[in-house]
Amino acid sequence: MPELPEVETTRRGIAPLLEGMTVAGVVVRQRRLRHPVPARLDASLRGRSIETVTRRGKYLLLHFHHGTLLIHLGMSGSLRVLPADTPPQKHDHFDLVLDKGRCLRLRDPRRFGLVLWTRDDPARHPLLSKLGPEPLSREFDTDHLAAQAKGRRVAIKNLIMNSQVVVGVGNIYASEALFLAAIHPARAAGKISRARLEKLVAAIRQVLRAAIRAGGTSLRDFTDSEGRPGYFRQKLKVYGRAGEPCPRCGAPIRQKLIGQRSSFYCGSCQH
Template sequence: MPELPEVEVTRLGITPHVVGKSVAGVLVHSPKLRAMVPPELADLLTGQHIDSVQRRGKYLIFNCRTGSLLLHLGMTGHLRILPGDRSPGPHDHLDILLSSGVILRLNDVRRFGSIHWTTANPLQHKLLSGIGPEPLTEAFTGRYLFERTRGRRVAIQRFIMDASVVAGVGNIYAAESLFRCGLLPTTLAAELSEPECERLARCIKETLATSIATGSTMDFAREEEKLAYFPQQLYVYDRSGQPCRRCGNTVQRGRLGTRSTFFCPVCQRQPN
């Protein structure tokens, strides 16, 4: 699933191709996503000038002259820059034809993505207004995390995956951040001290920033037979039964509600 790093790398990769361009047309190949593609989208978007692309949590925001397009990549969504004559495939849902002659194409195999249009401040849209601070900004601090964890007897991994607490941290980067921090994912949020919250906030920032740096050279205009995001060297996520890259002990898998979690029982401990 695209999490904050994948969405940010996508933003960085497509921005040079779309910002400053006008929309020459919109082709909806399949409107069936998590929410149906607005039927009026082609009329609303055609002729618009794309001024900027920003990210809020896991949403991309295409700011145009008279409105903004909000796009969520869901679990399997990908955006690519392709030649204007490239025929769509079975999981291609949307083409935005640009004045430069290329198209911005949305591919989404599992169809959990969504597209929305707003003429108001996009950050006040109902899908974005409740999102917590961006983890890579100064608004996300250990002190903030400490205050939010008071009285919260919920597993820390589930807590930092709550978008109202911090933006964009999903299962992969929550598990990796907790490994970097040395905390078990089942640790209750309320049990963390302020220094531990400081360390966790720092580790979340480092984990996300490292992943973005890894993907920063990804070419979104390169045609690929199988769409994929950038490769990473994950320490615990999806590595159950394999040796820990740090200590050599076996990475274990657990459950937190409906989600799997991965951890090293040696490198990760309950707080003191």
């Protein structure tokens, strides 16, 4: 589930507890995630120190002197820092055991998440190398989105959820941003005026920033690194609100599948 705000919330929670810490060991209870957890992780990491914790799109990067641990939370993943002797629950697949008796624990019921190790520049890793710009960076601007949209017949909602176009925008925030920009989610990307794409860029930034401020959105699984839910759910304007009145015009919010994903929008004021 986690989209950019939830991953960033997680990063901010774990970074101060991880940076500078030494790895005492690795425990893998289930290595069958989206990709298999590497077999020799313990040998690679034991005794090594975590330098920094960064984020690229929805990936978390734990930087060591000799490489980088990539973690993705998939649809249902969460990370917590716990006492290392906390009994693992059913879907607690991976622990990075730290010194001072703590561990970083990955829980991921659906196992769409990921733990990988790379010794090379992570930006060149196949999973990261083709990612588009960060939505909160300068690189993501009207010129960029207009260039990506040009000539494309794909629904605008699918375009902004394409990580090669811009990273971090998932199913919740795509619906929310399109509502704020008053753009119909199924509209062909290439048929939207530059002025309206400019509004969409601003809307994506605005909704992601506000969600980070609120600690993300919790629908079911997601909690931050201390086990607390995020509070942005209360601020969602359309996502999960089918049948409720549009906050702008009062018409009922609709729910429809676009590109296999549930999409929420106002059929009256989004065009």
